[in-house]
Amino acid sequence: MNANSLIILDFETTGLSPDNGDRAIEIGAVKLVDGVITDRFQELMNPGCRVSYFIEDYTGITNSMLSKAAPCGEVMARFADFIQGQNLVAHNASFDKRFLDSELSRISMDYDGQFACSLLLSRRLYQAAPNHKLGTLINYKGIASNGSFHRALYDSEMTAKLWLAMLNDIVERADIDDVPFSLVQKLAKTTKANIPKFLANCA
């Protein structure tokens, strides 16, 4: 596993639950190496069924666009290669992990990285934020945005910028030089009340 790099990913899907038959329709991801975006991945994928008007409206991804896209299996096979050997980050990672697991299991492929969740981390670091939606947190941290949320690559890029802002805040609050992935995972499991103590003991 590469300790200096990770992948921030985001799925657009036909709905909320692969267990209910929902499928991925777009995957977007960026690769962060030492805090810099060095690579990107973005592809629409054809789920083999029509998406609802709600999803067309929510994402801007239309049935017409998906009819010209490669099948999910082809795209996900390329994406599996892209994330090989990398740890993974997503905003509300439990959601994206379910779709990643579901789509890769359909093509008998797997991945070897571990997930961290920017939502869980932000709930601990930014307890004064109005809420912890991705768009709100981007505004809260003063990160530049053109508001094009709900597309996979854009959301993954915004999540990457939020992630870097959070790592920077951890560095400052804990008075440490860098933030190992394992430390982020521990922080996300620490109760909110114990965060100050946890950060004070990092140095």
Add this chain to the structure above:
DNA sequence: TGCCAGGCCCTCTTTAGGGCCTT
């Protein structure tokens, strides 16, 4: 036809319920 998620987290909790997040 009618139904439709899951994990985290808080609290008026733990023999439970409901809001927050993701599409």
